[in-house]
Amino acid sequence: MDAQPWPGYAWHVLEHFAALARLQLLRLLQRWDLPQRAHVQLLQHIGVVGVIVLSGWAGYVSVRAIWELTELIIYITVRCVVNLRYLIQPAMPWLLVAAASMYLRCLLDSAALRQEWLEFLQQWGWSRQLLSAFGLRVARGQAVDCPICTETFEDNPWTMATLSCCKQSVCWACLCRHAESVIDDARPDMNCPLFCKVLIPDVMVYKSFRRHQWSWRGLDLLGQKTRRKCRAYERWCLSSGLANTCAARMEDVSSQTDGIPTVVHCPGSDCDHMWLLPKQLRRSKASQEPGSCWDPRSWSFGRHMGFYVAPSEGGEDLRCVHCPSCEVAYCLLCSQPWEVSGHHHAGKSCLEFDATLPSTLRSKERHWAGAKECPGCGVRTLRSMGCNHMTCTQCAMHWCWVCGRPWQPWHYGCTANSQGSADCSLM
Structure with missing residues (x-):
């Protein structure tokens, strides 16, 4: 590869030769004894031509130097990648062993991670037999129905969650959707989805997010969506706690x-x-x-x-x-x-x-597309899932999502066909 001058150096050389050429031209004009006006015109024409020629040469040198510098950077990058490949390939087994050792260390230090693996291995019959051989308690694997989505699942800790309040079993997907709807609707409490009015522990909420992360429908290998859900849940807990604390400190109960x-x-x-x-x-x-x-x-x-x-x-x-x-x-x-x-x-x-x-x-407007106004205060609400029972986060009014009237128990049976009727249909 030929060594080329740096573009800045080319400009200094141009300035030097331009000054010498101007000095020689002035001496030549003095010998010819031409009028002063002719001197100026001739110098202007020669200067324009000289600037064009010299600018073209300087541009060529600059472009060529930049191009060769780019080639050198690409060459060095390719060589580094190739050499890195030959360095990593022999060390790949050792790297895998080191990564497995680090994960095993995390597994030994975290009881929650061990429990998650134990529940994951209870999905199949051969793994349940293997765990039973080691003296661990495993699920029976009977078929049960989720009371929310009415789908049939195998009764094991990986697919079904046992609520501590009512001892009922619901699938982790429904529990995750329930938690997301409470956060999205800014409801004041994270109550049981089976209407027993008992708060769901934080451990079950976080576990439902983890189950959704490793499910086929919501697979999230890097965990970015799960981290966003956890941050949204923490923010909801903070705002709900602030509101409840301020409400409890109020002296005028009637207001x-x-x-x-x-x-x-x-x-x-x-x-x-x-x-x-x-x-x-x-x-x-x-x-x-x-x-x-x-x-x-x-x-x-x-x-x-x-x-x-x-x-x-x-x-x-x-x-x-x-x-x-x-x-x-x-x-x-x-x-x-x-x-x-x-x-x-x-x-x-x-x-x-x-x-x-x-x-x-x-x-x-794009965010609230498909939203409906609260009949009490007019604030718009967007429902992503759940039943017809809506609670306004601004005026706390209970209303029906389908017909837009104040809430009554029979509004659970409202359908799109009954929206225009005088009375909502009963279940």
Whole structure:
């Protein structure tokens, strides 16, 4: 490989030769005794041609030097990869032995991991016989039905979970879905899915996430989704604990329905800050917002005509909240940033402000696609799974997902065909 000068060095050489050429040309013009004006014009033309030629040469040298430097980097990278392969291949058995030894050490130190392997090996008859030969207690492996999804499973600890409250057995998939629905709906308690109103232990919630991680439907080898679920559960526990603690400390028991605070999370993706806000205060602000795009209060014309006036005090919009952690202003009701791409939320209703945003930034509309409004306060709710019984996280109203009326026990039988009827069908 020929050694080439560095591009910076080429520019210094060009400057040197350009100065020498200019000096020689001035001496030649003085000998010819040409007019001063002709000197200037001739120097300008020669200078333009010289700059073009020299720039082309400098560009060629620079491109060639960069290309050869790239070839050298690629050559070194390929050689390193090839040599690394020849180094790792003989050491691969030792690396596998080291990894197996590290995992065996973790297995000996963790009782929960040993219990998980013990439950995993109870899925097959030959493994149950092997465990029985070592004197371990194993499941009988009888066929049972899950009372939630009504599917038939083999009764073993890997597929069925035994609830400590009612001693009933449900499949781990249904327990995982129940925990996810409680977290997504921001319900106050993680109660038993069989309506015995007893809290589910944290160990069973985490175990249901692990079962879903190693199932065929939710296989997650790296555990990224499972870690996100665990973080969401921890965040839900913190917010639920804060709300319950504040509700228990209230002195006026008669006003607990309206005075129980709600935990507001910062809508920032990388911010975990949260604060408490009375539900009555949030409901009073939400009651002034238009609930439909057909409402004149959600139009810019209607706002200028005085149909809509944003709640304000001292010249500041009361809907605007500032997160002390990420120092970003958000709207308390729609959770949109207070200023997006030059558009301000001040004085505008949430629907009007959302309509002014570009289509790529209207994440709220895409997120709430298919959602329904609470008949009590109008907040939109999205149901991913579960029954028709909905509990609003803002006004705590119980309502039916299908017909949108206040909840009654017979609404469990509501179907899409009975939505338009006067009375909901009975089960």
